[in-house]
Amino acid sequence: MSTFRVELKKIVDDSYDIEIGYGLETKLINDIKFGIAGNIQKFAIITDSIVKDLYAERIMQLLIQSGMQADLFVFEAGEKSKTRRTKEEIEDAMLEKGYRRDCCILAVGGGVVTDLAGFVAGTYGRGVPFINYATTLLAAADASVGGKTAVDTPLATNLIGLFHQPKKVYLDIAAWKTLPPRQIASGLAETIKHACLANRDFFDYLNVHIADLKTFDKAVCEHIAEENCRIKYSVVMKDERESGLREILNLGHTVGRAIETVSDYRLLHGEALAIGMAAEVNLAHELGFMTKQERDMVIDLLQKADLPTSIPSYIDRNVLVQKLYTDKKVKNGKLRFVVQKGIGDIVEYENGVFAIPIDESTARKIIMTMS
């Protein structure tokens, strides 16, 4: 018997910039010309059926005019497309078009596009570079920092995927104007979550300026995009592999993800999250971590953002409770919830552990008694 040692210690630098602004297409093309993705001439643009006409096609034309090869890979818009099947179809189409390892993937769209395209990039030829051109507030809040990519499966959302950092992220605020009101509200859910877990001042700012966001006030939109990046980064930077602290980003997501699945994606991610946040503040109040007034302030802000805070009548609450047990945060069979402490802070359950084990009867009571 003998032992052979494989030494693989190294420094990895996955740093990147997030560009925030109005109409960043030209900036994108210039960055590519100046080598943001390395010396690459082939761009696989992954987008959905809605964003294709709004942005992706124009970006493709600009790339081609700059002498690059670029092709569109389009899938049907919506969370229901975030599957292994769609990933496979994109891969096969890219192979068919002759894309090999010397390409860059350019995701143009919202969180579903960037999650899926990042995952394609992470496993295509064992990893090719990718760039995110994010067109939604939700993507600004959720997908721009963290390097998380994933698809959904029938049994769980976001469980199959990997960590793969983009070369650069563009948050095009001009694109928000093209979003339907439901999508703007959906993006606000992650934004409100960020404020709830990390920054009371930002929570108050949102309370004051939510109407300005709805009219796409430039300064307000930029501030909200930046603050989202700052909060998510401050959490993720400290814990890139999601071992402890990063759990707090799951605030509202335990119930949110379950309800999203049980609704069969009739609810948008942010809408499901808003209901999850409502459940979470009820739980936090039940456990004595929030006053009634604080709880009501969160529910009030969610409602101001035109988000749902009650469980739709078509959801079977018993099925919802059962679904919670397939969440990937279930450890040793125990159901764990991240819970906020007042507004702008999170309960630390024990040293470095931010999810609180909750017995099923308590969880059931919260779900059953919610409006």
Add this chain to the structure above:
Amino acid sequence: MSTFRVELKKIVDDSYDIEIGYGLETKLINDIKFGIAGNIQKFAIITDSIVKDLYAERIMQLLIQSGMQADLFVFEAGEKSKTRRTKEEIEDAMLEKGYRRDCCILAVGGGVVTDLAGFVAGTYGRGVPFINYATTLLAAADASVGGKTAVDTPLATNLIGLFHQPKKVYLDIAAWKTLPPRQIASGLAETIKHACLANRDFFDYLNVHIADLKTFDKAVCEHIAEENCRIKYSVVMKDERESGLREILNLGHTVGRAIETVSDYRLLHGEALAIGMAAEVNLAHELGFMTKQERDMVIDLLQKADLPTSIPSYIDRNVLVQKLYTDKKVKNGKLRFVVQKGIGDIVEYENGVFAIPIDESTARKIIMTMS
């Protein structure tokens, strides 16, 4: 417009040990008890329909006797199973059994099992630890160093996958005895490739000791396993992301992979590689990098190892030439070959580039005139 910087520079330590010996099941269980995979109690054992009865079931029993949870996830043996579909089926079965992120994947089998199981581990819950218990000479030669995982697609072999390093690798030489002669020969193809690209002494050793390997002489088997690890490690260590030097490990693979696909996997990987090596030494001789005698020595050793060195009659050589252009090593439409210089060295085409662009007429001539 504003820019937000995401700093993600860090030290990553993916170092691990390869244990080489006879009957390593007990060693494996002890290592797990002592935390080789961290504080994990759940083991998803991924194996194929042949290795299941030979090893995997016993290892599962040993784990259960040690108080762990362990389940078998079995797929049909053979390269044809190395698909996205099989990966999906394993993922769904693991989800069904309640496996979440707090598990470890244990691959028990040959290269197909370790490639596929490593890929499952790399994207399950965005990455869980895995251990390779390798039962074949091919796995010892190819799968134990490098961290490459992948599946095949209809259009290309090994193009969808990722780099994911195991926590530990076990090379159980006792298991080689259970291999059919074709599998032993197949493993020898990668071994001969290693000798050809890096070590003339090892090539001579193989020439002398190939009969001892066939009778499973312990010392010879151990030496061959170790030398395979050493050569592959020396290449991979210098170039973990396969940007330049690591290309040399593709010696014989350009034609080999194409013929493997065109044969519809009637040829084992090592058999296809042997034919690819034969094509490569013919090319090296054609280009003046090998003498006729050196070329014949390589072909002779492949034949001593009971490997094929001519293109089977059922292969359409025109289809084969066409297939070469879908190899993932095709860059800017040019066909590139790694070519050996004598025996034990590789031609460096230009600084840091080891693949030589070969025009189609030369490639066609080699393929058409081979025996």
